[in-house]
Amino acid sequence: MDSNTVNKVVKDALNHNQGKINSIYFTACGGSLVDLYVSKYFLEAEAKKVTTGWYTANEFVHVTPAKLGKDSIVFVCSHSGNTPETVEAAKVAQEHGAFTIGLTFNKQADLLTYSDAKIIYEWGNEAEVVNNPMAITLHATAKLLHGIEDYPYVDQFEDGFKKIDTVVANAIDQVQPRTKAFAQKYKDEEMFYVLGSGPSFGHAYGFAICSLMEMQWLNASAIHSGEYFHGPFEVTDKNTPYILIKSLGRTRALDERAQTFLEKYAEKIEIVDAKELGLDMIDDKVSEYFNPILFYTILCEYRSKLADVHNHSLDVRRYMGKVKY
Template sequence: MNPKEIIKEILEKQQIDHVVFVGCGASKADLYPAKFFLDQNAKKISVSHYTANEFNYATPALIGENTVVISASLGGTTPETVEANAVAKAKGAQVISLTRSVDSPLTKDADYVIYHRFAEDYSAKLEKTGYALLLAVELLHQIEGYAHYEDMLDGFDKIYPLAQQAALSAKKDAKQFAEAFKDEPVIYVMSSGATHEVAYSTSICLMMEMQWINSGTFHTGEFFHGPFEIVDKDVPFVLLMNEGSTRSIDARALTFLNRFDAKTAIVDALDYGLSSVVKSTVIDYFNPMVITAVFRVYAEELAEARQHPLTKRRYMWKLEY
């Protein structure tokens, strides 16, 4: 079943008042654009977003038969997220899970499963984010109605080829980034809007997990409320810049970074033609997809320059924890 049919079937059975997104690490971050979309547009539906173990140990009281829980795990084996499905199911929620792995443990307590691609190309890596966002769009449209529904569907038709093209075109800039940043002991990452948790996953996953580089992340709107005190000449930052409503927040941070000659790498959705294919009414929600695709190339080039494969781990999957 596709997202439209899944939501239609759920709503034929019961009223939905709450939508909860649950995951860990990058999968949690991949759900954030959908959460952001509902925050911006829903007038009746409540929405929340949890790391799975907090959901398990501090389960929200609203979880019940009027709740849809949307969970994600790339391999479908993340123990905390598998448990979250069981917790949600036991309380009567409708559970929709996103994974690439058929019949994985995540699917056991899911009412509906959407399988996505990942390794095939750069655009495939966006499908988890895309399906979560499309589920959010369908929930809003079928429950409350959404004036820009057709604009969103048009955006989905165009974003995957655009993101793939953007990633492939970023190779030269990515190599320059890798050469410039390969020896940095710490790299700070920031963004805003729907891309906020792309910055978060870039920091905790691509930098800390996959490259063992110390990293911190924060919303560009919070930059001037603490983090900007560490700005100085050659302090390394990655700024993920959005098109749309939060661009001025990102631009304000960039102006300050440039003022003090910080070492700043910018990945800007504007540079990759997002506004040429996605309508201004919905552009905010597609920034994360093009920026994710492009920065994956940056991460690959960084790994190559540092001779540290993205797959290398010390603890993950190797120890009991």
């Protein structure tokens, strides 16, 4: 993705409604919705005036935020560009006067009909994560907040985006033995709990519902590391596998607390640690927001190895695109 494209989208969005922007929303479905989580989290953590929301597209259509209007920017993402609920969400956003930013892999997508700004992202090279929709949206959101509220760490973000591909490429090599061992060890398991916190919780959820449930037909549930001790830990035993996505940043303490308990009372534990994988190369003022960008690619390695030992292609579906729903 050419950085000039992101800069133009941000400039056009900031010029919308004479620059009077008070809300930025994110809407999509499934994996595309997961891609938008970190940007929503970033605004919740860093914005002083701008409000935000993160919605599955069909809910955005049926329960449209009352604040949505000409003062709003709405990011709408669909990989195919033709997900009916997402296309309708973009249409609703436009009808309310919002500036819509559509992200898709498909140059002929229906979504683009209702997109004031159009981002066609690249796909297929997992080592160049700056080109995926998660990174593009986060990059644009940081620039938007800088333009609206003078967010102070935009330069650190720029430096982070220059480094993240190197971090990811090194991490891919680093995890190969672990991912193969994981797949062999857990090839017969049918249920996984996935823990995460902070900006990474979105990808704990995404890995559970997309990688494990959708792509491998395995039962899975995402648990926020901070909520683990408020109910879910009661099912902890030595027979159930746990995958803990251990973030770098302010919520790392939540993950460490969960890890300590799991190491005492469980036996089947896989820790995926952003610090071990080199994310601390990025300035600590912004590094936590790069967690899910790193975890996306690394957990793709885990799911790929599971698919191999299961002889179950990641592209096989039972219902999706095959029956009416």
